[in-house]
């Protein structure tokens with residue numbers, strides 16, 4: 001923004017600010033006398049004197065307004081809380097002449113191509129995106145959750161259990177971040193509109209075109225945020241393990257499992273994720289019986305979880321001398337690698353059986369081996385994990401433990417989700433059963449997702465790792481469907 | 486056979502010793518210490534050089550090769566590995582093709598600056614020049630030795646990954662075994678039980694590459710110290726090199742000498758004694774897996790007729806050297822040796838030890854004997 005614009009923003013800042021008083025009340029702690037009497041701020045919003053300066057923007061476009069009081073609270077009594085929410089609903093941020101984001105959506109201004117320099121079109125597109133983002137973030141639920149978390153954070157005995165407290169404050173921080181970001185977007189949109197109106201009033205074509213440009217930029221930026229909002233799940237930002245297992249059918253299906261694993265390796269590399277093979281059991285002739293890779297990077301789990309299920313291949317098998325058509329399956333499981341302190345299961349050493357496998361003979365000084373494969377069995381659940389690709393037994397054991405932890409966490413999360421039926425089955429359930437995608441190489445060529453009906457006619461590109469479209473269409477679909485109910 | 490001719494004890498003589506007192510055992514100890522070096526000198530390898538060769542992964546990137554030449558080598562090496570099939574496994578429980586392929590990847594990992602480049606190659610980059618830590622001829626010769634001479638992979642790359650350590654090894658020094666890693670966990674448990682041990686003096690007898698000593702050195706407290714002994718001058722050199730590499734020279738002193746000789750001054754004051762002494766019965770040496778029998782030092786493997794000579798010597802020494810509450814852990818050849826040792830301790834060193842335990846390795850073989858000095 002030019003300094004010229006800035007000056008104007010400052011000039012009008014007091015009125016802009018007053019429109020956000022509903023947010024600002026969020027940031028008043030209960031110890032603050034002003035927060036005790038909410039009615040004051042509701043009745044006389046324009047006289048409310050805030051504890052911070054007018055809004056300015058940080059690099060990410062999020063208003064600093066909301067950063068002022070990180071530790072916001074909803075007051076200590078339920079009564080206050082309810083009051084607060086009604087406040088927020090009553091006083092939405094708006095432009096100087098009262099236009100709100102909801103109103104922009106309701107206006108249904110035509111959304112034209114980006115190249116058309118029409119501010120209403122941009123504003124309408126942005127408002128739609130914001131609404132979609134809110135929907136994907138499950139905005140109403142998010143607010144309730146945030147309220148609960150803030151309430152818990154206020155409890156004086158919270159830090160008696162530091163692990164629990166850590167979890168609460170992390171989740172609170174992350175939800176807060178999302179809320180601020182969306183509030184920031186709304187605010188930014190309205191500011192731009194205000195600016196355009198101002199420019200028109202004052203007959204300043206430079207300012208107007210600059211503001212329209214800013215709107216356009218925002219429109220593009222918000223489109224990306226729509227995608228990010230798809231990955232708002234608690235563990236979506238984690239790294240993950242992807243496990244592929246060959247179905248029945250011998251060499252043909254082991255070859256297929258190998259192809260599927262290769263597809264994920266290429267996909268992960270394409271996205272810039274780190275890939276390490278943790279465990280691999282090769283087929284005698286081709287492919288793999290099963291394998292596990294670790295995919296390291298932000299949102300690896302968020303994306304890869306869309307791949308869970310059975311993948312079906314139809315082709316003329318190169319392993320069949322009679323050149324018959326075969327159908328085979330490979331099962332894919334994905335588990336998140338939660339950070340220390342956010343595990344859902346505490347593993348008890350005494351519940352573990354640790355075995356060296358593929359070792360024979362007397363061992364010890366008798367043998368020179370470079371293979372120190374280790375398998376760990378969690379006796380109460382029967383869940384196992386193995387690793388043989390590290391160069392020491394100790395490291396193999398550590399890797400296998402990490403896989404085991406991830407599998408146990410996943411199992412526990414699925415159990416909890418089932419109990420609260422909070423998530424759709426497909427997202428958390430690692431059951432091998434449900435077929436999710438079909439890859440046909442013969443008699444025609446096509447890859448089709450059975451959940452979304454998304455399909456492409458070039459299986460080669462898919463097998464080379466171009467699966468983002470499948471993932472996004474599934475995430476969009478399931479997310480938008482889920483939030484409708 | 487180049488095995489030891491002089492056997493100080495065998496099972497029958499020990500059975501006799503069993504009835505004797507600890508005091509006598511300690512006299513036996515002193516006697517054996519004086520005899521032992523003589524018997525060993527007849528088997529020790531002539532040290533080629535006393536300066537340890539740095540492992541491949543630590544050598545400078547002084548060589549280059551084009552991607553396509555390196556690829557040629559890799560394909561040749563793969564073919565050679567594949568040709569092995571399961572023949573070594575069938576012969577003497579040696580590595581199969583799959584093991585060898587994995588080793589080849591690790592060799593590449595150690596020899597190249599950027600090992601990934603070899604995996605993600607496309608034809609347009611054939612002439613790219615890569616930096617290497619060994620020249621291509623050496624890589625050919627190394628892999629040939631791996632397959633044709635059955636030279637252990639760890640001697641090829643000059644290192645062994647052991648626990649979270651990477652230890653330098655070379656011919657003349659035993660390659661630390663995965664089983665032995667557990668000794669560190671046993672010690673860790675012991676010092677958790679008795680915090681005093683954490684700040685005491687520990688001994689790793691027959692330290693070889695220094696593996697156990699370094700593993701322990703890293704879990705002891707600020708005042709804890711380790712004396713690592715070995716009769717082999719190459720082992721002493723290599724262990725010192727490794728100790729320095731992990732910057733533990735102030736905590737661990739490596740001394741050349743037979744078993745307890747270098748620490749006699751600490752009699753009765755040692756907090757912990759650990760050892761993985763030679764325990765293979767002499768008669769089994771001939772049938773060992775080629776990597777072991779043909780390449781590893783016999784001094785590190787041959788435990789006498791029943792494989793127990795050194796273990797028994799160590800047991801007797803532990804009774805003498807440990808302070809009350811002191812901990813010991815010994816690795817053995819398996820269940821028979823474990824049972825014999827425990828029985829020996831209970832009878833010969835009656836009331837000298839308590840909490841005697843036999844602990845299996847991850848393959849389920851009863852591998853370790855541990856206990857505490859009364």
Ligand SMILES: C[S@@+](CC[C@H](N)C(=O)[O-])C[C@H]1O[C@@H](n2cnc3c(N)ncnc32)[C@H](O)[C@@H]1O
Pocket residue numbers: 365521522525659660661662665690691692693694695696697714715716717720742743744760761762763764784785786
């Ligand atoms: C089985 S190796 C163990 C090496 C090392 N501690 C490890 O676990 O990798 C046995 C070691 O005992 C050493 N050794 C053999 N006789 C010895 C003696 N009389 N005194 C001291 N060390 C001896 C050998 O040189 C060899 O390094």
